[in-house]
Amino acid sequence: MMRAGPAIRAESVSQVFGAEDDPRRVVALDGASLDATRGELLCLIGPSGCGKSTLLNLIGGLMTPSAGEIAIDGQRVTGPLPKKVAFVFQESALFPWRSVADNVKLGMAFQGVAKSERADRAREALEAVGLAEFADHYPAQLSGGMKQRAQLARALGLKTEFLLMDEPFAALDEQTRMVLGEDLSELLARTGKTIVFVTHSLVEAVFLADRVAVFTARPGRIKTVISVDEGHPRSRSFMTSDKLARLRNQLYDLLHDEIRKTMVLRDPDGKGRT
Amino acid sequence: MSGMKLVYHLVQAAFVAALALAWYLATYNGYISPILLPSLTASLHEFWLLLASGSYWPDLQVTLTELGTAFVIAAVLGCAIGYLVSRSGFTVRVFDPLFAGLYSIPLVLLFPLYVLFFGLGSGSKIAIGATIAFFPIVLNTIAGFDYVDKAYITAAKSMGASGFQMFWCIMLPAAFPVVITGLRMGFIVAFLSILGTETIASLAGLGHRIVTYAESMDPAKMFAYIFFAILIAFLLNFLVSTAERRARRGPT
Numbered sequence: 264m265m266r267a268g269p270a271i272r273a274e275s276v277s278q279v280f281g282a283e284d285d286p287r288r289v290v291a292l293d294g295a296s297l298d299a300t301r302g303e304l305l306c307l308i309g310p311s312g313c314g315k316s317t318l319l320n321l322i323g324g325l326m327t328p329s330a331g332e333i334a335i336d337g338q339r340v341t342g343p344l345p346k347k348v349a350f351v352f353q354e355s356a357l358f359p360w361r362s363v364a365d366n367v368k369l370g371m372a373f374q375g376v377a378k379s380e381r382a383d384r385a386r387e388a389l390e391a392v393g394l395a396e397f398a399d400h401y402p403a404q405l406s407g408g409m410k411q412r413a414q415l416a417r418a419l420g421l422k423t424e425f426l427l428m429d430e431p432f433a434a435l436d437e438q439t440r441m442v443l444g445e446d447l448s449e450l451l452a453r454t455g456k457t458i459v460f461v462t463h464s465l466v467e468a469v470f471l472a473d474r475v476a477v478f479t480a481r482p483g484r485i486k487t488v489i490s491v492d493e494g495h496p497r498s499r500s501f502m503t504s505d506k507l508a509r510l511r512n513q514l515y516d517l518l519h520d521e522i523r524k525t526m527v528l529r530d531p532d533g534k535g536r537t
Numbered sequence: 538m539s540g541m542k543l544v545y546h547l548v549q550a551a552f553v554a555a556l557a558l559a560w561y562l563a564t565y566n567g568y569i570s571p572i573l574l575p576s577l578t579a580s581l582h583e584f585w586l587l588l589a590s591g592s593y594w595p596d597l598q599v600t601l602t603e604l605g606t607a608f609v610i611a612a613v614l615g616c617a618i619g620y621l622v623s624r625s626g627f628t629v630r631v632f633d634p635l636f637a638g639l640y641s642i643p644l645v646l647l648f649p650l651y652v653l654f655f656g657l658g659s660g661s662k663i664a665i666g667a668t669i670a671f672f673p674i675v676l677n678t679i680a681g682f683d684y685v686d687k688a689y690i691t692a693a694k695s696m697g698a699s700g701f702q703m704f705w706c707i708m709l710p711a712a713f714p715v716v717i718t719g720l721r722m723g724f725i726v727a728f729l730s731i732l733g734t735e736t737i738a739s740l741a742g743l744g745h746r747i748v749t750y751a752e753s754m755d756p757a758k759m760f761a762y763i764f765f766a767i768l769i770a771f772l773l774n775f776l777v778s779t780a781e782r783r784a785r786r787g788p789t
Contacts, residue, residue: 323695345697356692360710369706370696421696 268337269298270457271305271322271425276331277482278317291317293482294331304451304458304495306468309478309486310518310525315461316429318483322459323348323427335425344425345374349418351428356414357402363413364389364398367420374421388420389413391450408439415447419454426451428460432467444470445499452495465518469510470502477517480524487517575757583761593743593765600731600742600769603659607666607727612720615671619678619716633679640672648734658740666731670723677719681712714785721781728773732766743769 276295281288291314299305307315320326321333324343333340335347349370350356357366367385376384389395392412402410411431418426432440444467451458451471462468468475469491477486491510493501501507557577563569564576571579587593622632647668651661685708693707735744743766750759 325691325695343695343697345695348695350692350695352688352692355686356688358689358692358707358710360713369693372706373693373697373699373702 270301270336271297271299271459272332272334272337273297273318273322274332274334276318276321276328276333278314278321278326279329290482292321292328293484295478295483295485296331297476297485297488299457299459301457302455303473304460304471306472306475307459307461307478308463308465308468308475308514308518309483310480310522311463312481312525313478313521314481314483315478319427319429319459319461323350325350345370345421345423347423348425348427349421349423351411351414351418351426351431353430354407354410354434357410357417359402362399362401363394363405363416366402366413367417370417370421384420384422385416388416391419392416393446406439407435408443411435411443412446415450419450424456426456426458428458430461430463433463440464440467441502445497445502447471449496465511465514466502466507468514469507470497475510475514477514478521480521486521489513489517572754572756575760579757580760580764583757584764587758587761587765593746593762596741596743596746596762597765597769599659600735600744603662603666603731603742604724604728606659607663607731608670608724610663610667611670611674611723611727614667615674615719615723616678616716619675619719620682622675623679623682629679629683633676633683636672636675636679640676644669644672645730645733648737652738657738659742662731662734662739662742665734666727669730670727673722673726674716674719677722678712678716681715681719682708684715685711717781717784721777724777725774728770 274296276292277290278292279288279290291312295314295318297305297318307318309315317326321328322335322340324333324340327341335344357363358369361369364382364385367388368381371381371384386395386398389398392415394409394412394416397405397409397413402413405413414431432443435443448471460468460471462471472491473495474488474490476488478484479486489510493506560574560577564571564574622628645665648661648665651664651668655661655664689707689711690703693703698707731742732744735742736748739745743762747759747762747766750756750762
């Protein structure tokens, strides 16, 4: 069921935080344009504070752009689209007072899914991420990697067409992150969702993405987009391939100057996060 | 570590035993006048008689009724006002320091005024208990709702929570542990201030009885009631802490 036009379109999007005369005014994004085609995994990568997370939040309707336009399926985004777009956040976005299964069910409850269906869908989603046995655990009882799997299950349970992931593995150690990446690649190959994935990790970006959008230093623009051109699911052998190494080096060359810029232009209060 | 724990408890028990022994020795040979400090054995004997006779009942009833009424008033007002204040950054910045400032005043100084307003009976104790308990409850309610992790709110928003769902499923359970701690603190300070003000000016209650026996030169009976008040305080503390632990587990 292909629809005309890109699945996600961001057109000259700018985002400014703070008033005109505010000394802490920050231009996070300055005319960023980017499309995502249906079913692809698009990675956003760039130096700290380049506005990649901001762009993700704008796409999901959690903020409204200061200028420019975001459209999903050709429709202008003006607020959250819970039936279409699900988020996976960096960490601590699970509700600690609810069990893993109840976390997964809550979003469905918000959307009026019938109670009996919620349980089925939650079980399915937890099985998909390999957490079926931990349905009755509380987030505090899970490791960092398991928490992020649970968050992913929560997003999958909503059965949205779009998945926006904001550095979901950033707080994890490298080994956990690589294994989760492999699982994610396999899982996503099956779901056929359109995914935008923000990351700091060059290897993660190349390993997961169909295309990688490289941001400039703040104010963020899209510097270039590179294609990975490798089928999903991706195996461990791709992780150690020359192709991945070459693309990773290419990304590093593209990013290097931008990262240098942020180190020179470090804002005085050191709050570079977007 | 449990071996060490046993040692801690043994030392604690030894400390209490040493206090009792000091008391016993100090009154044994009349070093201290029995009018000032009755013998430990006489006090314990009176305490035993008090427990056996059940004559504490009317005073206990008065004190507990005052405590219950004061606590309910403080809890309802504190939670409602605290929640309303937490709704906007403006009201938080205005009222949070204001309530914190008022709480640092020794509010028991209002007691003479409350006696004029509400009389010598239970009214003035309820008023002082409710006033003093209000502050920890309102401050914790504001803090609880104001500091809900923004990540929870963003996540709920992205999943399409309505205004009511946001309150009921996110804000309330997120704020709950802090609010319940405020309620426990409010309960304890209400009990302390009611007992205290009963000893200042009152018609009945445990504090009243203690002061009556002190004034009628019957210190052994006075100590019997002090022991009793300690027992009640201990039980109430235990009850409230258990309720708090239960409630914390409840909605999770």
